[in-house]
Amino acid sequence: MKYMILHADGMADHPREELGGRTPLQAASTPHLDRLAQGGELGLLAATPESVRQGSGLMGTAILGYDPKKYYQGPGPLEAASLGVAVGEHDVVYRCTMVTLRSDAQSGGKGGLNEIKKLGPHVVMDDATAGLISTEEARELIEAVNEQLGSEMIQFYPGLGHRHLMVWVNGKSRAVCTDPQLLAGRPITDALPTGDGSDILWKLMDASFQILRDHPLNDERLDAGQKPANCLWLWGQGRAVLWPSLSERLKMSGVVVSQSDVHRGLGIMAGLEAVDGARLAGVDLRTQAAVALEELKTKDFAYVHVELPDEVIYGLDVPAKVKSIEAVDRELVGPLLEGLAQLGSYRIVAVCDWGNAPHGQAAEGPAFFAYRDSAAVLAAGAGRRFTEADARASTVPPRDATKFVVRLFAKGS
Known part of the structure; x- marks a missing residue:
C-alpha cells in the first residue's frame, strides 16, 4: 500500500465577477481532481482555531498530524529547516521579505520611489514581492544588507526570490508583525512592528531601506522599468521547536516533495526525507510528479505540495489562475493517479486551501479534501466536482485536519 497527501496550496478562491460568479476551481476543467x-x-x-497565528505552512502542519497551537510557530522556522540554517533554542527566525515601498501621493507625497527618507507616514506598500525579483538579484542585495547590518546577534540568510530569513540570536518573538501581502497598495504606518522588540525590528527595516534604496542593482532595475527591492520587511517570526517524528510514530518511510522552502522545512521537521530543492528548482509539474512517484518506489508515503506560480497568486489575472489550476490537474494530478495505480493499491487525500490571500484579501472558508482508497468500493458521487461549493454541500461532517494522517494509515480505513 502506498500513501499520499497532495496539498494544492492556494487554489481555493472567492467567486469572481470575471467568471460569472464562479470560483476559478469551478471554471477550470479538472477531470482528475x-x-x-x-x-x-x-x-x-475543520477550521483552525482563531487563537492560532496564521501564515504559510499552517495547514500543512495540521494535515501532517501536528496540533498547530503547539507546533506551528510561524513560517520562519520552517524555512530555516529547509535552508539548513542552524537555529538555537532561544533564537528567533523572522521571514525577511523584499518589498517595494513608495511615497503616498494622497498624503502629500508625489508617489515616487525615491522620495522616501525613512519609514513612517506617507509610505505605501507598492509591491510585496519587489516585482517578483529573481533569486540571483535578491541574493546580491541580501548579502549587501548582511555585510552592513549582520552581527553576532543578527544574521540575514538568502532564500528564493523575494523570500529570505533573519535570525535574531536570543531574540524577541512576541512583536506584532504584518504579512506584507495584506498591505498591498496601502500605507504601512499602522502595520509596522509593535510590542516587545519592535524598536529593534523597526530600526533594522529602516536601515535596510537606507542600504537598498541606493544600491546599484536597484538603479539598474529602475532603468529597466522594474520595481526596486528597496526594503526588507520582517514578519512571520517564531522559535524552532522539536517535532516528534511522523515516520517513527506511524512506522513508515516518507518523503516531502515541494518547491516551497516552508513546506520542505515542514516535512523535515516531521522527520520525512526531503527531495533536494535543486532537483526540483524550475522543473515543470510533470517532472515533480515523476520525482514523487520515483520516491514512492522505495518509500511508503509522500507529502506532495504544489502551489500556483507567484505571478498568478499575486497577480490580478483571474483567467490565468484558471489555466494554472487546469495545468496542475492535467500535468501533476493525472500523472500521479496513473503512477499510483501502477504501484499497486494506494490511498490518497487531496487537500485544497486558500493559501496566502493576495491584495489585502482575507482568506475565507475552510480548506476541503477528497479522500480515495483504491481498495474500497464506494458509491460514486456522480456529477460531483472538486470545488468549494461541492465540498460545502457534502453530507460528510467536517473532519479534524490533524487526525487525517492517522486515518490515512489506519487499517480498514
Whole structure:
C-alpha cells in the first residue's frame, strides 16, 4: 500500500465577477481532481482555531498530524529547516521579505520611489514581492544588507526570490508583525512592528531601506522599468521547536516533495526525507510528479505540495489562475493517479486551501479534501466536482485536519 497527501496550496478562491460568479476551481476543467471527488469522500476540514497565528505552512502542519497551537510557530522556522540554517533554542527566525515601498501621493507625497527618507507616514506598500525579483538579484542585495547590518546577534540568510530569513540570536518573538501581502497598495504606518522588540525590528527595516534604496542593482532595475527591492520587511517570526517524528510514530518511510522552502522545512521537521530543492528548482509539474512517484518506489508515503506560480497568486489575472489550476490537474494530478495505480493499491487525500490571500484579501472558508482508497468500493458521487461549493454541500461532517494522517494509515480505513 502506498500513501499520499497532495496539498494544492492556494487554489481555493472567492467567486469572481470575471467568471460569472464562479470560483476559478469551478471554471477550470479538472477531470482528475473531480474523479477523486466522485469516487471517494469529499468534505470540509475543520477550521483552525482563531487563537492560532496564521501564515504559510499552517495547514500543512495540521494535515501532517501536528496540533498547530503547539507546533506551528510561524513560517520562519520552517524555512530555516529547509535552508539548513542552524537555529538555537532561544533564537528567533523572522521571514525577511523584499518589498517595494513608495511615497503616498494622497498624503502629500508625489508617489515616487525615491522620495522616501525613512519609514513612517506617507509610505505605501507598492509591491510585496519587489516585482517578483529573481533569486540571483535578491541574493546580491541580501548579502549587501548582511555585510552592513549582520552581527553576532543578527544574521540575514538568502532564500528564493523575494523570500529570505533573519535570525535574531536570543531574540524577541512576541512583536506584532504584518504579512506584507495584506498591505498591498496601502500605507504601512499602522502595520509596522509593535510590542516587545519592535524598536529593534523597526530600526533594522529602516536601515535596510537606507542600504537598498541606493544600491546599484536597484538603479539598474529602475532603468529597466522594474520595481526596486528597496526594503526588507520582517514578519512571520517564531522559535524552532522539536517535532516528534511522523515516520517513527506511524512506522513508515516518507518523503516531502515541494518547491516551497516552508513546506520542505515542514516535512523535515516531521522527520520525512526531503527531495533536494535543486532537483526540483524550475522543473515543470510533470517532472515533480515523476520525482514523487520515483520516491514512492522505495518509500511508503509522500507529502506532495504544489502551489500556483507567484505571478498568478499575486497577480490580478483571474483567467490565468484558471489555466494554472487546469495545468496542475492535467500535468501533476493525472500523472500521479496513473503512477499510483501502477504501484499497486494506494490511498490518497487531496487537500485544497486558500493559501496566502493576495491584495489585502482575507482568506475565507475552510480548506476541503477528497479522500480515495483504491481498495474500497464506494458509491460514486456522480456529477460531483472538486470545488468549494461541492465540498460545502457534502453530507460528510467536517473532519479534524490533524487526525487525517492517522486515518490515512489506519487499517480498514
